[in-house]
Amino acid sequence: MEPRDPSPSEHPGGGRYGEAVFPPGRPGEGERIDYGALVYDDPTMARLTALGAGPGWRCLDVGAGTGTVSRRLLGEAGVASVLAVDRDVRFLAARPVPGLDLLEADVTAPDFGPGRFRLVHARFVLMHLPERERVLARLTELVEPGGVLVLSDAVDLTSEVAPGTPYTRAMRAMWRGLKDTIGTDVSWVPAYPSLLRSAGLRRVGAELHVPPLVPGSPISRFWADTWQRSRAAMTATGLVDDADLDGAVRYLESEECAALSAGMLTVWGTKDQGV
Numbered sequence: 592m593e594p595r596d597p598s599p600s601e602h603p604g605g606g607r608y609g610e611a612v613f614p615p616g617r618p619g620e621g622e623r624i625d626y627g628a629l630v631y632d633d634p635t636m637a638r639l640t641a642l643g644a645g646p647g648w649r650c651l652d653v654g655a656g657t658g659t660v661s662r663r664l665l666g667e668a669g670v671a672s673v674l675a676v677d678r679d680v681r682f683l684a685a686r687p688v689p690g691l692d693l694l695e696a697d698v699t700a701p702d703f704g705p706g707r708f709r710l711v712h713a714r715f716v717l718m719h720l721p722e723r724e725r726v727l728a729r730l731t732e733l734v735e736p737g738g739v740l741v742l743s744d745a746v747d748l749t750s751e752v753a754p755g756t757p758y759t760r761a762m763r764a765m766w767r768g769l770k771d772t773i774g775t776d777v778s779w780v781p782a783y784p785s786l787l788r789s790a791g792l793r794r795v796g797a798e799l800h801v802p803p804l805v806p807g808s809p810i811s812r813f814w815a816d817t818w819q820r821s822r823a824a825m826t827a828t829g830l831v832d833d834a835d836l837d838g839a840v841r842y843l844e845s846e847e848c849a850a851l852s853a854g855m856l857t858v859w860g861t862k863d864q865g866v
């Protein structure tokens with residue numbers, strides 16, 4: 592079945608990410624995002640610098656979270672500026688650096704238009720949002736001619752074909768629970784390359800990063816923490832109960848663990864000069 596863009600009435604007002612499951616004010620939420628950053632920032636930075644991010648670039652980081660990518664763009668890549676946008680900028684405001692500008696805004700708002708940028712980057716954001724195709728079109732408009740749009744989101748390698756383990760059962764319940772509560776939908780992420788091409792971008796490329804799921808790794812901590820926060824949504828699916836989730840966390844930290852983490856698909860495309 593084709594992935595379906597939820598209507599605004601199903602998930603109103605910028606989506607339910609922070610309201611339904613991951614309130615930024617809940618203790619430990621910044622640390623959870625940082626566990627993800629520990630896993631994914633190196634591949635993200637390698638791709639952004641390979642695409643040319645460097646001196647002179649004005650960048651937009653959408654749904655910037657705790658701002659790890661924004662700050663590395665400034666500190667390591669030496670870009671000119673980064674505008675970091677989030678519906679809640681408390682984590683960004685806590686770690687200011689020169690060149691980092693903040694905007695507390697809803698990227699799904701019809702009037703969201705903070706300017707044009709050489710780089711527009713959004714990681715683990717679009718998959719959680721309503722009206723994704725409209726937001727994707729808007730992000731494309733924000734790329735200046737010659738600039739690049741870079742999107743990263745999760746691909747689910749844990750369902751359907753994967754052998755049943757406590758981890759895969761928990762992940763299936765998580766994706767279902769996040770869909771039922773936030774509206775998160777990773778089923779259309781593999782379509783990003785063709786969607787970017789249809790949006791008029793050129794030189795579209797894509798790559799997949801799958802972090803090793805080994806005991807004590809940041810990705811194991813990230814999933815355990817994410818399940819803890821989404822426990823109510825996961826158990827409400829009827830696919831797992833509390834004992835299953837406790838068992839899945841123990842499994843992640845055991846020598847028995849032999850599973851494939853969800854991957855991060857990164858897709859990019861360039862806007863032609865004069866567009």
Ligand SMILES: C[S@@+](CC[C@H](N)C(=O)[O-])C[C@H]1O[C@@H](n2cnc3c(N)ncnc32)[C@H](O)[C@@H]1O
Nearest residue numbers: 605608654655656677678696697698699714715
């Ligand atoms: C999973 S976190 C990803 C954070 C960061 N991009 C990273 O990869 O480390 C999703 C972020 O998107 C933000 N967000 C969710 N819905 C948003 C919206 N409608 N407009 C702006 N930001 C939004 C959340 O507040 C959160 O900081």
